[in-house]
Amino acid sequence: MKQKLIDIILFAANRAYEKEKLQSKEFPFVEIEEPKVATFGDFSTNIALVMASVQKMPPRKIAEAIKEEIEDADGTLDKVEIAGPGFINFFVNPKAWLPVLRRIHEDDDRFGSSDIGNGRKVQVEFVSANPTGPLHVGHGRGAAVGDSVANILSFCSYDVQREYYINDSGRQIRTLGNSVYLRYLELFGEKIEFPGDCYQGDYIRETALKIKEDKGGLLLDESENEAVMFCARFAAALILEGIKEDLDLFGVKFDRWFSEQSLFDSGKVESVINNLKDADIIYEKDGAFWFRTSEYGDEKDRVVVRNNGLTTYFASDIAYHSDKFDRGFERVIDVWGADHHGYIERLSASIEASGRKKNQFHVILIQLVNLLRGGAPVAMSTRSGEFVTLQDVIKEVGTDAARFIFLTRHYESHLDFDLEIAKKKSNDNPVYYVQYVHARISSIIRKGLEDGIDEVSWDEKIISVLTEPEEIQILKILASYPDVVRSSAELLEPHRITYFLMNLAAAFHSYYNKHRVLSDDPAVTKGRLCLVLAIKKVIRNGLKLLGVSAPEKM
């Protein structure tokens, strides 16, 4: 509909110029807005205001000239008005909305999709939590956002891969091994002093116990180094298994689990660093090797190889992202927690230095989650090891509620996640509000089938039946869905879908309370069933992009 209006406006503007009603042929990009107030019509454009300086004419005069030349062959518009400082307002003929129903029924589960991705390969890397402890709520938010972004991009014709980067190398893994090893020694009665920088949680003790059950006292005979390394590998594998289970429970599936260690084993880290040394992008100073990130916008150069010969985390990441692009991804999207924001500059600097374009790499920075219960903060202390895990949350409130709530905020907003509200089955909790639409409509359709209505489908005759203002309103909302999907793909903002669904749900519930779908008039019944089924399909499609189920019954 918007595109149609843009065409009409441009056509009219050109004609106005040809008739010398306008001075210049320079037309700006036509923006179509949906005014908040109904008296300003269904759509409006500010083109006359924007053109004023170029045309050297008052906006209202320009608007008048364009309006006079507007041609509307198929009767899409009821009227066109000029208002305020020079807005052109369009009032759409209510019947012009109806064809969207045909499209919804024809496109079905593809309705709302687009081809903006054009088959391009894009990778979304998300969660990527260290395998040193269970996932917590913050990871859940990252998982929900990352998975949904991947869904949306895929729906818009991107060739999407979901990847989880496993930090299974380096110091934190050794610390993990050490933590478990000490607890293991403890099980054999040794008095140990458990350092503060070791992992404190109960799961460390449980892991040690498992090793004892598997291996008995065998590790006691090995050298400390070997025993710690064994504990590290054992624990990391076990924790990773748990992480996979949690994510499975959360409905998130990765295409690939990428091991940091594999970058070392394959020599990728070394070769990438050597190439950058050859290109003089990495240089030596004070016995260490530095990346010239400051030449690409970072505030200072960063160390890649320390003077003790060990590489930094940054080195792995350079190699990792180089590998991503080598695998043919045109766009690489990383989903990170906000506490890593200081890292973006240097990584994107390194990517640019490696010959990629800046806009091929994008970080979605997720703000932290505040876990509450009934308004009061839940203690989340990693030091004491006492925290509510993602699994706890899923088990208490369910995957659907958790995912939906994570997606009701812009990812840059801090999020208060209240366990009590997430459990409520009322208007407090928007997930049920939306799902309820799906269940209600399912119920209506079941009833309709019982009453002998055989097939619900699009039919030209429906146009004369759906005339209630609430029905037109719903059609307008449905028609805007493809735009919502596209902008949420372009901006990587899933919450737009969430808000759209809540809005559509509100319109439906209101309609439901005012009008009966199954009425005495067969023609009306048929038309309304067609409308309501279209709503159901769009709700289902939208929820699917969010990774939330659409129940037939509630």
Place this chain on the structure above:
RNA sequence: GCGCCUGUAGCUCAGCUGGAUAGAGCAACGGACUUCUAAUCCGUAGGUCGCACGUUCGAAUCGUGCCAGGCGCGCCA
């Protein structure tokens, strides 16, 4: 000290890349179930968009400076 994010109704948040009279839910108050699911709906009330300048036809939105909260500033990950 420097950098990033946030600041909109009592609370939790939207606000479509600068538009016209600022939006929803919750909480408060008053209503609606013999009718397709009341996990719903209808109505009332609620605002100095943190503050101050600036940019222009026009600012919650852009710029600068303050204020408040969160996070980050290692040859850690």
